[in-house]
Amino acid sequence: MPNTQELQDLVTQVRRDILRMVHKVNSGHPGGSLGCTEFFVALYNEIMDLKEGFDMDGIGEDLFFLSNGHISPVFYSVLARRGYFPIDELNTFRLLDSRLQGHPTTHEGLPGVRVASGSLGQGMSVAIGAALAKKLNGDDHLVYSLHGDGELQEGQNWEAIMYAAGNKVDNLIATVDRNGQQIDGSTEDVLPLGDVAEKFKVFGWDVMEIENGNDLEQVIAGLKEAKTRTGKGKPVCIVMTTEMGNGVDFMMHTHAWHGKAPNDEQLATALAQNPETLGDY
Amino acid sequence: MTKYTDQGKQDTRSGYGAGMTELGRTNPNVVALCADLIGSLKIETFIEENPERFFQVGIAEANMMGMAAGLTIGGKIPFASTFANFATGRVYDQIRQSIAYSGKNVKICASHAGLTLGEDGATHQILEDIGLMKMLPGMTVINPCDFNQTKAATIAIAEHDGPVYLRFGRPKVANFTPVDQKFEIGKALMLNEGTDVTIIATGHLVWESLLAAESLEKQGISAEVINIHTIKPLDDAAILASAKKTGCVVTAEEHNFLGGLGESVSRVLGTHLPTPQEFVATQDTFGESGTPDQLMEKYGLNNKAIEAAVLRVLKRK
Numbered sequence: 001m002p003n004t005q006e007l008q009d010l011v012t013q014v015r016r017d018i019l020r021m022v023h024k025v026n027s028g029h030p031g032g033s034l035g036c037t038e039f040f041v042a043l044y045n046e047i048m049d050l051k052e053g054f055d056m057d058g059i060g061e062d063l064f065f066l067s068n069g070h071i072s073p074v075f076y077s078v079l080a081r082r083g084y085f086p087i088d089e090l091n092t093f094r095l096l097d098s099r100l101q102g103h104p105t106t107h108e109g110l111p112g113v114r115v116a117s118g119s120l121g122q123g124m125s126v127a128i129g130a131a132l133a134k135k136l137n138g139d140d141h142l143v144y145s146l147h148g149d150g151e152l153q154e155g156q157n158w159e160a161i162m163y164a165a166g167n168k169v170d171n172l173i174a175t176v177d178r179n180g181q182q183i184d185g186s187t188e189d190v191l192p193l194g195d196v197a198e199k200f201k202v203f204g205w206d207v208m209e210i211e212n213g214n215d216l217e218q219v220i221a222g223l224k225e226a227k228t229r230t231g232k233g234k235p236v237c238i239v240m241t242t243e244m245g246n247g248v249d250f251m252m253h254t255h256a257w258h259g260k261a262p263n264d265e266q267l268a269t270a271l272a273q274n275p276e277t278l279g280d281y
Numbered sequence: 282m283t284k285y286t287d288q289g290k291q292d293t294r295s296g297y298g299a300g301m302t303e304l305g306r307t308n309p310n311v312v313a314l315c316a317d318l319i320g321s322l323k324i325e326t327f328i329e330e331n332p333e334r335f336f337q338v339g340i341a342e343a344n345m346m347g348m349a350a351g352l353t354i355g356g357k358i359p360f361a362s363t364f365a366n367f368a369t370g371r372v373y374d375q376i377r378q379s380i381a382y383s384g385k386n387v388k389i390c391a392s393h394a395g396l397t398l399g400e401d402g403a404t405h406q407i408l409e410d411i412g413l414m415k416m417l418p419g420m421t422v423i424n425p426c427d428f429n430q431t432k433a434a435t436i437a438i439a440e441h442d443g444p445v446y447l448r449f450g451r452p453k454v455a456n457f458t459p460v461d462q463k464f465e466i467g468k469a470l471m472l473n474e475g476t477d478v479t480i481i482a483t484g485h486l487v488w489e490s491l492l493a494a495e496s497l498e499k500q501g502i503s504a505e506v507i508n509i510h511t512i513k514p515l516d517d518a519a520i521l522a523s524a525k526k527t528g529c530v531v532t533a534e535e536h537n538f539l540g541g542l543g544e545s546v547s548r549v550l551g552t553h554l555p556t557p558q559e560f561v562a563t564q565d566t567f568g569e570s571g572t573p574d575q576l577m578e579k580y581g582l583n584n585k586a587i588e589a590a591v592l593r594v595l596k597r598k
Contacts, residue, residue: 057356065351106383114354116383119374125344126379129351129359132336136312137355156375159341163348167336 002045008216009277010081011041015247016280017077017090019270022261025094028102031257032148033074035179035242038219039146040078047223049141054084054111062141063130065115067123068148068177069103070259075113076100080281084112087281121154123147124174128164131172142230145174150182153191158203164235165204172235173226176200177213179244181255197239206234213242247274282498283473285457285491291428293449293485294392298323299428300435301360305331308439310356314349316342316363321451322392324362342367346375350385358386358439364398365391365448366407369414380444381417388438389414393451394424395535396563396580397485397573406568412540414446415513421466422513424448424534424542426487428456430510433464441466448484450535452573455488458508467511469519475505478591479523479530483509483542486533486561489577492584497591504591512542517549524550529594530558533587535577538562557597559590 002010014037022028044050048062066075073093080087085099092098099108103118115126127145134141151157164172176196184190193199200207206229210222222238229236244258245251248270262270304311305327313327314336328335336352338345342363349359362368368391369376380387391410398406415422421443425431431449438445472487473494482490487508494504505523509516524530530550532543543560550556563580577583 057354059355063354115350115385116378119378122343122347122375122379125347125375126351126354128344129348130354131351132348133352133355133357136333136357139355156343156347159339159344160347163338163341163344 007041011037012274013278014077015274018073021073021090021093023267026261028073029070029259031244032071035244035246036071036074036177038214038216040074042219044078044082046220059137059139063143065123065127065145066117067145068151069117072104079112090281120151121156124157124160128160128169131169134171143172147176149176149178149193150187152193161203168233169235170231170233175238175240177242178239179242181244183258185255200237205237207237210238210240213240214246287455287457290453291456292453293431295323296428296431297435297449300432301327303436304439310358311439312352312357312359314338314345314361316340316345318363322362342372343375346372347379349387350379353385360388360390362390365394365410366405369410381420386442388445390447392449394448396568396576397450397452399573400570402570403567408537408563411512411536421445423511424484425510426484426508427458429458429460437464454485467514469516470508472508473506475503477503479505479527481507481509481546482533485535489584490533490587493587496588515545520546520549521554524554524556529598530556531590531594533561535582536562539565557594559594561587561590
C-alpha cells in the first residue's frame, strides 16, 4: 500500500493530467473530474482488491462502474497510472481513432472499462447485475459504483435503488458525488434533489456520508467503513460531498467548469496550483 | 407444392418458455430476468427449476436491461423478457448504450409483438420494434414463425456470443416446422420451391404465406416461399437466388412497412438485382383493439392479403 504522501502526490498529478487532457482538445469535463480525484485515487490504490491485468469478467477481484461517464478524464488518468494502459495514451483523449473516447466505452477495448456510460442513469443497474453475477459465482469481492448527484434525476436510478434494497444486493457500494452542481446550475435550482441520504435510507439502503470528499484521509476512511458494512443484507450508499473543480481556485464554487476546458493562460494558472509530482505524461 | 401440416396450434411464446426450460437444464450460465410478466412469457418451469437463476425486476424495464448487461460481466447469459413494446421502444437507450454499444451478451426476448396481441390495443401492439432493433450495430434480430422454431431459436441464441433481439407473439398459431429442426442464425429456410414469384415472410406471416401459395397453385401460379427467421444478419444470397429465378418478390411481416423485413429485402434487391416488390405490412399506422384474426384482416396481414400482393407484383414483372 502506498503511504498517504504518495497518494496525495498522485492526486496532484491526476489533477494535472485532467487539466492537460481537456485543454489539449479544448473539450471535456474538468469540474466533476477534479472534484472526484481523491475518490478515484483512493479507490484504485488503497481500497479495491484488484488482479494484475484486465479481463472483462473480473472474477476474483473488486469491480468499479462509473455511471456519470462524462468525468472520464479522472477515470482515464487513474486507470493509466494504475497500470491498465500506457500513461502516454492520455495524449489521445477525445482524438480520432483513440481508445479514450469522450465518454468511456468498451467498444475500443480500453482495459479497465467494463461498460459504456455517458447517457446518464444507467450505471447502477449495471453494477447491480455485476454484483448478482458475483453472488452466483460464489465470488465474495465487491462492486463499487459512482454516480453524479444531478444524475439521480434520471428515473432508472430509482428502479435500481428499489431493486437493490428489495433484493439485498449487499455486495454493492454506490457512491453519490454530491457536488450540488449540474450543467444548468445548482441541482437545487434545476430540479431539487433534497436530502439524498434520506431518500436512499427510506428505500432501504445502509447510508453513510463522507463530509469532505476532497480530503483524501476522509475518503479512505469512509470507503473502508463502507466495506465493513457490506454483507449485512443491505446495499451501501455513500453520499460524498465534493467541490466541483477542486484544486483549481477559479474552477470552484461554480458550475461554469462542468464541461468547459481552460485556455492557455487559465491552464498555466491551474497547473501552477498543482505542481508536477510523478511526472507529466 | 411441399405439404406442411399443422401439428396443433400453439403460441410462439410457449416455444420460448419450452426453450428456456431446456436451457435451464443444460446451460448453467443462462439466467432469466422478467418485468412482472412471468405467466405471459411462459417461463414458470425455468423459475421453478432454477430459482437462484431468475431475477424478478418488477415493472422496471430500464433497470432490467442494465442489470442484464451487468450480469454478463462474470460470464452469465441473461435472457431479459417482457412484452415487445416494453423490451424495445421503452428502453431503447438502455439497450443502445449498456448492451449494444457495450457489446454485452444479452438476449432480449420479446413477446406479444405486433397486432396479434389483440384486444389490449395499440398501446401494447408494437409495429416498430424490428426497425428499432435492426438499426443497432451488432444486434442480431430474429422473428421465428411457430412454436417449434421459437423453441429452437431460444436454444440457439444461447450459443451465439453477442446481443440478440428475439421476437415472438401471443396467439396460438399453426405449428408446422419439424420438431428437431436445427436453428441456424442468419440462414433462410426454403419452404416451397416455385418459379413465378418469391414470397419472403417472417414470424406469423410464414404460415399465411404457405396458405397463400396453396391457393395460388390452384390458379396456376407457382410461388416460392422463404422463411426469413433472421432479419439481421439477412441471408442476402438466398433472397438474390430466388429473386433471380422468379423475377418478383412479395415480403410479408407483422410490422410497419417502414423499417421492417421488407425494407431490408429492398436494400438487397436494390443494390444487386432491382426487382419488383410488394409489401405486406402495416402502412405506417398504429393498431387498435380487436381479435387477432379481425386485426390481421383489417390491416391486410393474412393469406388473402399476400395472395392479392402476389397478383399485383406479377403484373409488374
